Amino acid sequence: MSTLNLTLLTDLYEMTMMQGYFKSANHDVAVFDAFYRKNPCDGGYAICAGLDQVIDYIKNLHFSAEDISYLRGLHIFDEDFLSYLENFRFSGDIYAIPEGTLIFPREPLIKVIAPIMEAQLVETAILNIINHQSLIATKAARVCYAAGSDGVMEFGLRRAQGPDSGTYGARAAVIGGCKGTSNVLAGQLFDVPVLGTHAHSWIMSFPDEYTAFKTYANLYPSACILLVDTYDTLKSGVPHAIRVFREMREAGIPLTYYGVRIDSGDLAYLSKQIRKMLDDAGFPDAVISASNDLDEYLIESLKLQGAEITSWGVGTNLITAKDNPAFGGVYKMAAIQKEDGNFVPKIKISENSEKITNPGNKTIYRIYDKATGKIRADLICLADETFDEACDMNLFDPNEPWKKTRIAGGTYTLRELLVPVFENGKCVYDSPKVMDIQAACTKEKDTIWDETKRFVNPSRIYVDLSDKLYRLKHDLLNDMSES
Amino acid sequence: MSTLNLTLLTDLYEMTMMQGYFKSANHDVAVFDAFYRKNPCDGGYAICAGLDQVIDYIKNLHFSAEDISYLRGLHIFDEDFLSYLENFRFSGDIYAIPEGTLIFPREPLIKVIAPIMEAQLVETAILNIINHQSLIATKAARVCYAAGSDGVMEFGLRRAQGPDSGTYGARAAVIGGCKGTSNVLAGQLFDVPVLGTHAHSWIMSFPDEYTAFKTYANLYPSACILLVDTYDTLKSGVPHAIRVFREMREAGIPLTYYGVRIDSGDLAYLSKQIRKMLDDAGFPDAVISASNDLDEYLIESLKLQGAEITSWGVGTNLITAKDNPAFGGVYKMAAIQKEDGNFVPKIKISENSEKITNPGNKTIYRIYDKATGKIRADLICLADETFDEACDMNLFDPNEPWKKTRIAGGTYTLRELLVPVFENGKCVYDSPKVMDIQAACTKEKDTIWDETKRFVNPSRIYVDLSDKLYRLKHDLLNDMSES
Incomplete structure (x- = not known):
């Protein structure tokens, strides 16, 4: 804009x-x-x-x-x-x-x-811009406070209220503490880190989940976060991810930043099960990342429940400040x-x-x-x-x-x-x-x-x-x- | 954009x-x-x-x-x-x-x-655009349904989530049934009616309320809606407005579209009092317009209470779809x-x-x-x-x-x-x-x-x-x- x-x-x-x-x-x-x-x-x-x-x-x-x-x-x-x-x-x-x-x-x-x-x-434009970005920066600070020392990624572009709501919203979210955004345009315009891996459609475009993971790992070995909930998280997704990580290790590919993302189901339960599976398989430093309608209250609750998540992708509720979507700034003589x-x-x-x-x-x-x-x-x-x-x-x-x-x-x-x-x-x-x-x-x-x-x-x-x-x-x- | x-x-x-x-x-x-x-x-x-x-x-x-x-x-x-x-x-x-x-x-x-x-x-941009505009068009249709045959004006630009949230949001609001928007850029881009009169600051910039109204009426006699709640709606605002309307009539200026706007206080009570004052003064066709954090539920409630409002300016709650600010559309293979x-x-x-x-x-x-x-x-x-x-x-x-x-x-x-x-x-x-x-x-x-x-x-x-x-x-x- x-x-x-x-x-x-x-x-x-x-x-x-x-x-x-x-x-x-x-x-x-x-x-x-x-x-x-x-x-x-x-x-x-x-x-x-x-x-x-x-x-x-x-x-x-x-x-x-x-x-x-x-x-x-x-x-x-x-x-x-x-x-x-x-x-x-x-x-x-x-x-x-x-x-x-x-x-x-x-x-x-x-x-x-x-x-x-x-x-x-100038009243209207000043209010429009300041109201929007101050709102999202504030919401992001709250979400990041709940996440403590974990990274929070802004993932909300598709649910933002129009193109520059997503783009200036991403800028404000980074100001408020997010480590980066999925929005490539925001990365280009504001020189902020852009982040992201793959979607369910990537998995669905391959004949099977293992092949999808393996192909992805071959392409992006240094930032290999695999989305494990397309079919069955614990029975299919995580075992396939572990198989791929094991093959990477056996092939001598350094596992620098790797792990899994979950985007559905009971995040507290699943993350604890996944942590155990990854640890047992010899991957204690594999990251568990989560998304799915998160906000500061859910992250705080998941932490209280002992969820084994250390990386948070936050979309809709952050980019729209869903529980309070207007800042209410006024301009008075x-x-x-x-x-x-x-x-x-x-x-x-x-x-x-x-x-x-x-x-x-x-x-x-x-x-x-x-x-x-x-x-x-x-x-x-x-x-x-x-x-x-x-x-x-x-x-x-x-x-x-x-x-x-x-x-x-x-x-x-x-x-x-x-x-x-x-x-x-x-x-x-x-x-x-x-x-x-x-x-x-x-x-x-x-x-x-x-x-x-x-x-x-x-x-x-x-x-x-x-x-x-x-x-x-x-x-x-x-x-x-x-x- | x-x-x-x-x-x-x-x-x-x-x-x-x-x-x-x-x-x-x-x-x-x-x-x-x-x-x-x-x-x-x-x-x-x-x-x-x-x-x-x-x-x-x-x-x-x-x-x-x-x-x-x-x-x-x-x-x-x-x-x-x-x-x-x-x-x-x-x-x-x-x-x-x-x-x-x-x-x-x-x-x-x-x-x-x-x-x-x-x-x-194209997934992300398609979802971003469709999610936003469908949300606001839907919210506008709900607000217009509550307003029945009354006109609803979209007034939310200053509270929208960024410039094109306000601008494409105004477009969507008109699609959903609003008769126009305050957003001049939306008027220019989409050829939709733009509407609006004056703010409290107009009144405050004059030595007194009567002079502010009189000056406005001289400038815009054919669309003369006066904001009456800067100081005291019933004791000051409405009597001054009536004085101006009377002087217009005496001067032979045709009162085509004229009336008052209220932006605070108990809209049900005030509108009924104002209706009576305007009728008693011989201005039964003066419009009573209202704004102030309205939405479909408040408009429905005001109508049930017999509020004498026939023109509604709706801002924050419409342009952000405040009680439900994300449409939630997805894009699946x-x-x-x-x-x-x-x-x-x-x-x-x-x-x-x-x-x-x-x-x-x-x-x-x-x-x-x-x-x-x-x-x-x-x-x-x-x-x-x-x-x-x-x-x-x-x-x-x-x-x-x-x-x-x-x-x-x-x-x-x-x-x-x-x-x-x-x-x-x-x-x-x-x-x-x-x-x-x-x-x-x-x-x-x-x-x-x-x-x-x-x-x-x-x-x-x-x-x-x-x-x-x-x-x-x-x-x-x-x-x-x-x-």
Whole structure:
């Protein structure tokens, strides 16, 4: 998708509002925050991904002659506005949390500061890209957490919601911790490892299972994982695989990476039986790999049952985040910058107090405990606030302000999460390679305790508001209720 | 995505198997069926979609120099195989059920008859495309069924799983019955209606709600749907909207299509209050439109509660098919054609009897009741079988063969569902326009009773096997269990 012009990948209302601002000669600079409200799968965290595709999108943003002609044909847009679109480019600033970073609800993942027409247009595509990839990166991190030190392979392309759901989804899955993907296009586009062996159809295309295995082993002796469940796993598949491994050994072919894959049946029972058969036959280092509608819960359960599986192929449930297939990120106006340069904070109120937005031009500091390196809390504050690591810090939960904590000066370090990505329309950020993002993400995972990573009732990381931001928000709410 | 080369949109194992067939000089022609096992959302039917993108994919199938170079760099493929790929084109036959057709479990939606290397390569992309679009078309049909004669708009782009999940998803949603989409790119690519008005940010960018509404109404008087829940729906939003409508009327501006949209709160309660306020103010034809995490179950419930909503914007839950985000289609070998032209049937067995495949080169006939036009049953049979509508037909459920029905000759008509799409690599099928597919799909929905469309315990349409196919399957299973 990266070579396509995605400028029209937007909701029609972004364009009708744009024309409205154009006709009203509204050139105010607006601040918009993209954030989410709830961790996927009731987890304790999420992982940010998709920024590199957002950068591509913003860089390529322009209305081609065909786009203008299409818009003209809708009979909604006037010629003066269409002329304006001809020379449209994104001219604003974008700040973002780097990919692979742990994120928590209500934090601006992306902040856009741009003339309101531009800031409005980009809403839909930014949300689409960030929502999708952050969802899959998060799901992958959960699956990899369940698998512990075992490798997890992303195998979901055929069940993904369209071509680039499978392809960008594979990218996000690798960021979240998968060792590779079956998707060759993702391998080509993102330089990530591609993995896979053969399907049942390979076995069925030969007169018998042994010949199919033998042919495969001759072709790919150095990565020889044989699928053993086409006919009968324990009576046919595994004995034939052992026969082939034995013949390889007798022929002096080194057995470097070899073993079996099971794709059906009771994986706990079968894997234990297979382990015994392989061990008894003198192949204790043969890998047992499994697939078949796996997810983090099933892998955790199989491990508890003592399943002898050390390599996991995860498809549908990962690539669609099946139990929670939408990330729910939103994009809300936070401030308008007037001609004097001052930001006028804006707030969206709601009957549901958790849906009330945080006003103002903001940033986020992550507070790490110096002794352990773990996250103590995140702090959302106004962009011009500064903090001194030598001073004590008072934190409180914005929804329950009586819950307070004091962090002693000198015991914590601060990291600003939002980094500049575009300045005056110019990209000022180099995206790391995907495998480097994966490595950074692995380190990120070490900044939270297992209590936050567990699947049931995870311990929450607090995201607090600075005193100044909290007061600003409450003053605005009071003004509204009085008006 | 249609302009991109999707040749590498495949699982690595398709390529390793291809090389295996190449090295074994296996040029057998294979028959593969793409089918699914279970209707989404425990429904009574699904709707087929995505064929047009499959056709694009097959037509464009070729390995570019960059693709070959990438594959070479994996150090898995030999030069003779890479040379073969340089001139690779799809040379086989493809049959498919036309888009917008009602489909049922176990029916081959797409049948590929091609040299095994070619048939294997295309597995992943065909499944990816058909699984995605059929899923969303089916979900849309369910949502539209709940909405009855009201219009349903597809509004999910920002929550879709990546750019073309939102774009091809919008296409599928329109096939399934949505009157349009918010996605401008989908409008441009597929010539489907695009819809939408304004967001909360429009309201927030003005000093007050009335001015925001008034400005919008001046700009778009002929499609004036005002979003009334930014501050307070009943106390602020609706009174301001009424003031604007009144001023429009006084100014002599015709109120053609106008009304309000609500995106939060208790939609049943609010819509009834709003209806009363609009009626009392003399605007009985003002539309009340609603959005906010809707799906078929919520729409059905809101209608039962007497909600006064006649226009529905459906986002996340439709574009991701949230309660069932994967279609689960599979692609299984059914036969190998030997050099003498005969098809040798192939079967994949499983401990789960529903996972046993139907062998042989097959087709499907739909049996319609002549009197009502409704579907009596579908019949999967071997491709060379013929039936005479004048003769009685004996049907039985393949899983419960004691359940038999006789349909009297002369009371039914037959329609073969699979049509030729590619012959010897040449496309022989013209895809209809999307709005024509939607119209055909609307007629399709009339061929099943409400009992099959309902959401809870829908009545099933039987998919039976011909006597000949049933016997072939059982002979193969008996041979296997004896060997």
